[in-house]
Amino acid sequence: xxxxxxxxxxxxxxxxxxxxxxxxxxxxxxxxxxxxxxxxxxxxxxxxxxxxxxxxxxxxxxxxxxxxxxxxxxxxxxxxxxxxxxxxxxxxxxxxxxxxxxxxxxxxxxxxxxxxxxxxxxxxxxxxxxxxxxxxxxxxxxxxxxxxxxxxxxxxxxxxxxxxxxxxxxxxxxxxxxxxxxxxxxxxxxxxxxxxxxxxxxxxxxxxxxxxxxxxxxxxxxxxxxxxxxxxxxxxxxxxxxxxxxxxxxxxxxxxxxxxxxxxxxxxxxxxxxxxxxxxxxxxxxxxxxxxxxxxxxxxxxxxxxxxxxxxxxxxxxxxxxxxxxxxxxxxxxxxxxxxxxxxxxxxxxxxxxxxxxxxxxxxxxxxxxxxxxxxxxxxxxxxxxxxxxxxxxxxxxxxxxxxxxxxxxxxxxxxxxxxxxxxxxxxxxxxxxxxxxxxxxxxxxxxxxxxxxxxxxxxxxxxxxxxxxxxxxxxxxxxxxxxxxxxxxxxxxxxxxxxxxxxxxxxxxxxxxxxxxxxxxxxxxxxxxxxxxxxxxxxxxxxxxxxxxxxxxxxxxxxxxxxxxxxxxxxxxxxxxxxxxxxxxxxxxxxxxxxxxxxxxxxxxxxxxxxxxxxxxxxxxxxxxxxxxxxxxxxxxxxxxxxxxxxxxxxxxxxxxxxxxxxxxxxxxxxxxxxxxxxxxxxxxxxxxxxxxxxxxxxxxxxxxxxxxxxxxxxxxxxxxxxxxxxxxxxxxxxxxxxxxxxxxxxxxxxxxxxxxxxxxxxxxxxxxxxxxxxxxxxxxxxxxxxxxxxxxxxxxxxxxxxx
Amino acid sequence: xxxxxxxxxxxxxxxxxxxxxxxxxxxxxxxxxxxxxxxxxxxxxxxxxxxxxxxxxxxxxxxxxxxxxxxxxxxxxxxxxxxxxxxxxxxxxxxxxxxxxxxxxxxxxxxxxxxxxxxxxxxxxxxxxxxxxxxxxxxxxxxxxxxxxxxxxxxxxxxxxxxxxxxx
Numbered sequence: 001x002x003x004x005x006x007x008x009x010x011x012x013x014x015x016x017x018x019x020x021x022x023x024x025x026x027x028x029x030x031x032x033x034x035x036x037x038x039x040x041x042x043x044x045x046x047x048x049x050x051x052x053x054x055x056x057x058x059x060x061x062x063x064x065x066x067x068x069x070x071x072x073x074x075x076x077x078x079x080x081x082x083x084x085x086x087x088x089x090x091x092x093x094x095x096x097x098x099x100x101x102x103x104x105x106x107x108x109x110x111x112x113x114x115x116x117x118x119x120x121x122x123x124x125x126x127x128x129x130x131x132x133x134x135x136x137x138x139x140x141x142x143x144x145x146x147x148x149x150x151x152x153x154x155x156x157x158x159x160x161x162x163x164x165x166x167x168x169x170x171x172x173x174x175x176x177x178x179x180x181x182x183x184x185x186x187x188x189x190x191x192x193x194x195x196x197x198x199x200x201x202x203x204x205x206x207x208x209x210x211x212x213x214x215x216x217x218x219x220x221x222x223x224x225x226x227x228x229x230x231x232x233x234x235x236x237x238x239x240x241x242x243x244x245x246x247x248x249x250x251x252x253x254x255x256x257x258x259x260x261x262x263x264x265x266x267x268x269x270x271x272x273x274x275x276x277x278x279x280x281x282x283x284x285x286x287x288x289x290x291x292x293x294x295x296x297x298x299x300x301x302x303x304x305x306x307x308x309x310x311x312x313x314x315x316x317x318x319x320x321x322x323x324x325x326x327x328x329x330x331x332x333x334x335x336x337x338x339x340x341x342x343x344x345x346x347x348x349x350x351x352x353x354x355x356x357x358x359x360x361x362x363x364x365x366x367x368x369x370x371x372x373x374x375x376x377x378x379x380x381x382x383x384x385x386x387x388x389x390x391x392x393x394x395x396x397x398x399x400x401x402x403x404x405x406x407x408x409x410x411x412x413x414x415x416x417x418x419x420x421x422x423x424x425x426x427x428x429x430x431x432x433x434x435x436x437x438x439x440x441x442x443x444x445x446x447x448x449x450x451x452x453x454x455x456x457x458x459x460x461x462x463x464x465x466x467x468x469x470x471x472x473x474x475x476x477x478x479x480x481x482x483x484x485x486x487x488x489x490x491x492x493x494x495x496x497x498x499x500x501x502x503x504x505x506x507x508x509x510x511x512x513x514x515x516x517x518x519x520x521x522x523x524x525x526x527x528x529x530x531x532x533x534x535x536x537x538x539x540x541x542x543x544x545x546x547x548x549x550x551x552x553x554x555x556x557x558x559x560x561x562x563x564x565x566x567x568x569x570x571x572x573x574x575x576x577x578x579x580x581x582x583x584x585x586x587x588x589x590x591x592x593x594x595x596x597x598x599x600x601x602x603x604x605x606x607x608x609x610x611x612x613x614x615x616x617x618x619x620x621x622x623x624x625x626x627x628x629x630x631x632x633x634x635x636x637x638x639x640x641x642x643x644x645x646x647x648x649x650x651x652x653x654x655x656x657x658x659x660x661x662x663x664x665x666x667x668x669x670x671x672x673x674x675x676x677x678x679x680x681x682x683x684x685x686x687x688x689x690x691x692x693x694x695x696x697x698x699x700x701x702x703x704x705x706x707x708x709x710x711x712x713x714x715x716x717x718x719x720x721x722x723x724x725x726x727x728x729x730x731x732x733x734x735x736x737x738x739x740x741x742x743x744x745x746x747x748x749x750x751x752x753x754x755x756x757x758x759x760x761x762x763x764x765x766x767x768x769x770x771x772x773x774x775x776x777x778x779x780x781x782x783x784x785x786x787x788x789x790x791x792x793x794x795x796x797x798x799x800x801x802x803x804x805x
Numbered sequence: 806x807x808x809x810x811x812x813x814x815x816x817x818x819x820x821x822x823x824x825x826x827x828x829x830x831x832x833x834x835x836x837x838x839x840x841x842x843x844x845x846x847x848x849x850x851x852x853x854x855x856x857x858x859x860x861x862x863x864x865x866x867x868x869x870x871x872x873x874x875x876x877x878x879x880x881x882x883x884x885x886x887x888x889x890x891x892x893x894x895x896x897x898x899x900x901x902x903x904x905x906x907x908x909x910x911x912x913x914x915x916x917x918x919x920x921x922x923x924x925x926x927x928x929x930x931x932x933x934x935x936x937x938x939x940x941x942x943x944x945x946x947x948x949x950x951x952x953x954x955x956x957x958x959x960x961x962x963x964x965x966x967x968x969x970x971x972x973x
Contacts, residue, residue, distance in 0.1 A: 672840040680848040684963065687855045691970050748944070752933055757924065761931030761946055763838035770842060771948040775927040779912055782958040786905045789962035793898065796969050
């Protein structure tokens with residue numbers, strides 16, 4: 001069954017409409033806006049539920065002339081991501097109702113969070129690359145506002161800028177990749193397309209019906225662009241999903257209020273990157289291969305490196321949110337690595353872990369928020385024995401952490417088993433260096449186990465003396481955590497149900513061909529089971545030296561060149577220093593420099609255009625009537641007088657001689673409208689000039705010869721350009737149809753109706769053109785006039801108001 | 806300019822300004838068929854005010870123009886900061902800015918009317934009315950509304966610039 005276009009489009013629109021309504025709603029409801037926002041998210045969630053298994057494509061033409069259309073595509077993967085975004089959205093908004101109590105900027109917070117949710121739904125649902133890019137960057141912009149929520153805190157600003165710079169620049173790489181795909185699709189499919197999947201003319205085609213992926217891959221290979229496109233897309237995904245070495249923005253992003261972290265860094269923003277990888281997987285991974293060319297090496301290496309490095313860094317974390325942030329990067333690495341394996345089971349690992357990670361990590365972030373809110377600290381060293389103060393939270397924390405650690409029988413275990421399985425199978429079939437994959441996977445998982453246990457230990461052991469009274473969290477904060485805890489439990493108890501309902505279809509979206517997906521609790525000893533056992537046993541043994549590991553990691557991290565942050569910071573600092581040099585040469589604050597640059601570049605462009613276009617000028621002297629020659633001679637005399645005028649006043653007065661002569665010229669050339677305008681404007685300009693001149697010194701003093709020569713040259717160049725332009729434009733005789741049209745249509749028609757629209761109905765063609773035929777131009781011109789007045793008003797009239805003196 | 810304009814100048818201005826204004830209005834109205842139009846009329850009107858301004862100063866212009874409507878100076882009760890704030894939003898410049906805002910709205914609005922009637926933005930229509938006393942035949946062009954918009958924008962903008970620059 002096809003999805004309902006109206007419902008899909010409203011799922012996209014409702015969050016943004018809701019965001020626009022927030023200022024109004026906030027005035028009415030105040031803090032309860034949280035529940036309004038939760039209602040919006042709930043509405044999207046329910047609308048999505050109604051489209052269950054209505055997989056298909058919806059196309060809305062947007063700019064038909066450019067072939068740009070809004071293509072929505074609903075399949076298992078898109079559905080999973082959209083459901084997570086709206087479902088976790090509901091919980092996060094409810095939680096915010098308790099958490100954001102008394103925090104500043106709540107109106108902005110709810111509006112931005114709703115807009116963010118809308119952008120994320122857009123990323124999940126649209127499959128034409130242009131709209132996908134737009135929504136992709138919208139998530140970056142919205143997250144910039146959310147991460148920088150505490151605008152007065154420098155660290156918050158630093159974090160917001162960092163995440164923005166990294167994710168947006170990554171998105172630009174991705175855009176280049178999209179454009180290359182668009183160009184290549186022209187050769188491969190006989191027509192260029194921006195649509196990724198779901199139509200006959202799309203890059204992947206319709207799964208099960210039309211397969212274009214092989215043709216696209218072939219065209220990319222023959223153009224030598226296969227690896228470049230792959231790398232460009234990978235950079236986009238890696239920056240968004242915080243893969244090494246772009247993971248550095250994620251820990252800083254913890255400056256955001258905790259519900260934002262829970263939402264952005266468990267279920268949504270960072271999932272956009274892995275979603276993109278899953279979405280493009282059928283394009284780059286052919287059926288029935290063990291190693292997909294380029295793809296496997298790139299994403300498995302990226303994913304496993306991130307998984308391991310981020311897990312190690314998480315062990316070195318001192319703050320519970322920092323620990324969770326690194327852990328998030330690590331788990332995203334697991335998903336990326338899963339997608340990297342060409343095996344079917346790799347896709348299973350990736351997709352199932354998207355769901356599992358969202359369930360346990362959102363719960364853990366919200367628990368971290370409860371701890372920070374109620375205990376007043378997020379420092380791991382200062383926390384312990386919280387189970388007596390927060391009993392319910394403790395139970396959920398234990399469940400979610402064990403799932404995060406990959407301990408059976410919790411859901412995180414199953415997806416990790418898939419990854420181990422995929423790594424083992426790939427290594428067994430390829431041999432050689434590929435054995436690195438399972439080894440690194442186990443090595444990284446040991447650290448995952450370690451920090452998960454450390455998180456559990458916040459609730460056990462001795463309660464530090466300094467820890468003050470810890471309150472019970474309000475229901476609005478506890479209930480969402482409970483829902484997520486139940487979700488973890490539910491998937492853990494019956495993973496096959498999750499597969500049948502949601503995950504199976506989503507895995508199907510990440511690969512070509514038909515498959516049947518199964519998940520079950522292992523009862524035999526297989527390599528993956530062995531790998532899990534090794535992970536857990538080693539983890540348990542290593543936990544006794546956790547503190548030593550922690551200190552060791554911190555010591556290594558204190559050497560700046562080891563950390564990726566060092567390179568980010570020095571790059572930004574270098575760029576800042578470099579851009580400070582620019583104003584010295586460009587922003588000289590001297591009007592004459594600006595004028596010279598503008599005039600010379602306009603002249604250069606115009607003259608260059610004439611040269612390239614091969615324009616020729618006939619030097620045949622036009623015949624001029626005697627009065628016109630006299631007038632022009634007077635104008636020339638006036639012009640010469642301007643340049644030798646001894647003072648400003650004399651200069652302005654002689655300049656107006658030129659102006660008035662031009663007006664007379666217009667009269668002689670039978671252009672009364674122009675003459676009138678010129679006369680009146682000339683008068684007015686003279687008056688304004690004289691008013692201003694009163695303020696200026698009589699003259700600047702002696703003129704330097706060198707400067708006079710340079711100015712003369714500039715003026716000469718501009719003069720030559722203008723003269724050439726006039727000669728060229730007047731010599732040109734395109735077909736006269738426009739002139740004829742105006743002449744014909746401007747007056748009243750021969751046998752007029754009482755009311756007519758097609759004819760100008762005026763005797764003055766100039767005016768009819770101005771107000772009728774070309775009224776749109778005039779509209780623009782009067783806007784400019786109004787803008788000029790506003791500019792004068794703000795620049796001169798209000799310059800003493802603000803801080804700019 | 807510290808020197809005062811002469812009596813002769815003031816007297817001439819007093820006589821000439823109404824004539825200029827009348828000419829300006831005529832130019833706007835006849836623009837469709839004879840030389841003229843909103844732009845020229847607007848600039849001419851601004852010139853007339855510029856003459857008054859030069860001969861009599863800005864205070865006089867404001868009083869003559871806005872007698873009673875709103876004074877150039879804030880009332881004594883207002884604090885100085887509010888005066889500074891409101892100086893550009895009320896008084897002479899405020900009127901001028903409102904004038905060009907009105908002009909823009911009029912021009913754009915005349916275009917929107919066309920959209921409401923189902924034809925493209927800014928399409929103009931002409932209506933001919935016969936058997937009118939004295940004029941016999943009168944032509945109403947919807948373009949006149951647009952032209953009036955142009956007129957107000959030009960007058961408002963130029964007077965704003967003139968007043969701001971003159972204040973210096």
